[in-house]
Amino acid sequence: MSLAAAAPATESRSASRWPAHRQRAFIFWAALVALLLSFCTVSIMTLVELRNDTWQRAANSARSLALAQSLEISRRFQIYDSVLRSIAQAAGDDAFTQIDWISQQAVLFDGALVDSALADIIVADATGRVRWSRRGGVGAETNISDTPYFQAQRAAIRNGLLISRPLVLHGRAPDMVVAISRGLETRDGSFDGLVTALVRLDLFEHIMSGATLGPNDVVNLVSEDGIFLARSPSLPGIVGRDVSSVPDASLFLSAPPEGFTSRSQFDHIQRIFSAVHLRDMPLLLSVGLSEDDIFASWNRRAQTIGLVLCLLAGMTLFLAFQIRREFRRRIETENTLRSSEEQYRLLADHSTDLIIRLDAEMNRRYVSPAALRFLGYEPDEMLDQNARTLIHSDDWPIVLRIADNARQAVGGTEDCYRLRRRDGSYIWVEGRYSYVPSDGGFIAVLRDITKRRMVEAKLAAAHAELTALVNTDPLTGLSNRRHFDEMLLDLAAKGDGAPVSLLMMDIDRFKLFNDTYGHPEGDRCLRAVAGAMRTAMESENAVPARIGGEEMALILPGRTLAQAQIVAERIRATVEALAIPHAGNETNGAIVTLSIGCAERPCQADVLEPLIGEADQMLYEAKRTGRNRVASRLILRKAQPLPAAPTDYPQREAVERFRVLKLANGREELDTLAKHVADLLKMPVGFISLYDRNEVELVGRHNITLATSSKDASFCRYAVQAQEPMVVADLSIDPRFAQNPFVTCDRGARFYAAAPMIDPRSGEAIGAVSVCHHQPYYLFGAEERAILSAFARMAMQGMD
Incomplete structure (x- = not known):
């Protein structure tokens, strides 16, 4: 085998070794390029066809307009020609020569056409002397033999109607006219003069201006030898100009019916022209339409199609690249999957x-x-x-x-x-x-x-045990303060509006118990009370807790205040039934007893402060009114008002001595004391009241204008009669004060706290140091009560 013969076989084997994915890529891109080229070819052919159609429509429009204009101008020339014929006929009549000149003038012109475009109609003899003129005033010296139109008629009489080049009227500035003339003949056919109509060229401009044209379109009237007669729109200096030698003049003069394109030598605008010959006239009329105006719509469409084509091509290329990338990814994925499947089986x-x-x-x-x-x-x-x-x-x-x-x-x-x-x-x-x-x-x-x-189970058990240790009070087995606070926060977070009640409990005079019997007995007492609490509870979801010292609490979710009172009374009775000796609690049978305060609120976000505050207030009220009892809003509503204390002699004497010692020099000292106690306790109102025989008198005031009040409406009578500090967190919900006029009025009092002023000699309570607020206040605790009591003692200094 020769080397030449082996070469094709080598190339074939090389081609067959071309990878399949490269072959697919080549076919893909070749098909894409063919598709894009077909898009471009179809678009270009469509645009070319649209342009040709636009050009042809413009040429047809120009020809139609030119025909219409030429008919109008021809009609006018025919009218003028008929006038000339009638005048020529009248002048050649034998009878015409027998009348005088004036009559001849009348015969020739009285019946002639009245037209502002006719500058004049004249009749001249064979020598060129003007014999008659419609304007009159013909002199013997008036001769037109030197005019081109006279010489043309004399030289070629058989030419019939002749149209001259544009002329300027004698003595009439730039008033351009064209002479339309017909020759006169003698009987033997020789030249005998002519009749001429001078037609103003602005007539043709007026006719041509009536066409509907664009701003760059033009209508021209040109003689067959290339002389401009008129143009619309007009152009200075163009009338009378010979354009037979300019480029494209042959197109204008030959007037091809299919139209042609030419650029103007005057304004350099490219136009599509159509020219027509006037019938029986040596004139041509051409209409030119601006290509820029004609193809403006085509240009916009071409730009739009080009832009869309570019976008389509760009999107096609973008999609092609995406498809190719997806193809590559699929191939890579397939390879990866095959590898992954093998790895998966192995794993x-x-x-x-x-x-x-x-x-x-x-x-x-x-x-x-x-x-x-x-x-x-x-x-x-x-x-x-x-x-x-x-x-x-x-x-x-x-x-x-x-x-x-x-x-x-x-x-x-x-x-x-x-x-x-x-x-x-x-x-x-x-x-x-x-x-x-x-x-x-x-x-x-x-x-x-x-x-x-197994490990998680052990951890869960350990965690439960640890949680129990963390949440349980080691002495009593009840929940501790931490767990108590968490339970209240959880209830507040539920926010379902269900009722929740709280019992706050305190062992009466427990400090004396510890002092008398010792702390080990005190611990046993606390455990016994805790056991009584658990025994008296009826709800499984109730949470008993020791919240500090001898203070205990019980959370009762879903329980109303009335139900909570029953539980509280059962707990109190159970503790009392234990009969644990307590010598320091003689007023309650010398045994261990409980004072319990009850409160209820619906579960909502702001439940904690009012719930704890009211329960604490009720606990304090239970202790203040004798201990070993349950206190709540419902119980206070049923309680009878305290009887008015008799104003006996020792109290009257103490009141009078207070007046003498404290009020003799004015009330400034007591006003200052009222202001100090209000500022220290962050209350807006502070006052010192004196519990007199018939009324309560405010002898020291801060931010209050009231001077006296009746004993029945007074807040302080409970503190004075019980000789114990008194705190009411919310007067509007306390049944003892809810209807009090000082509560129900506009911006009435909502919070009240008072400490009685005790006379050091007689031990009688003669008044109280009080603070008020227009908003409920639940944070008034033991420390604040101690401060109030200290100010009550300060008010009584000097009374011993």
């Missing part, structure tokens, strides 16, 4: 986790070798069986939920459940399910977590 066969392939009916289609170690089954033994066969019956709903979450692509696609081993025991597994959309099945990856669950 599945050697993984410590159990991998199971499930179909849409949860039947096993693949089980990894780890099944033998997990469950004691060979993988083949588990195939084509439903997954439910080995899952604990209680845990099957968990598996269904995991599968449903995986199918819907939401969270929760893993959880823990139990599987049965071959020996019947159960192990805990953590299962993660992945949905396979192609067949609706799942891939489950199971991990043995039995040991972890």
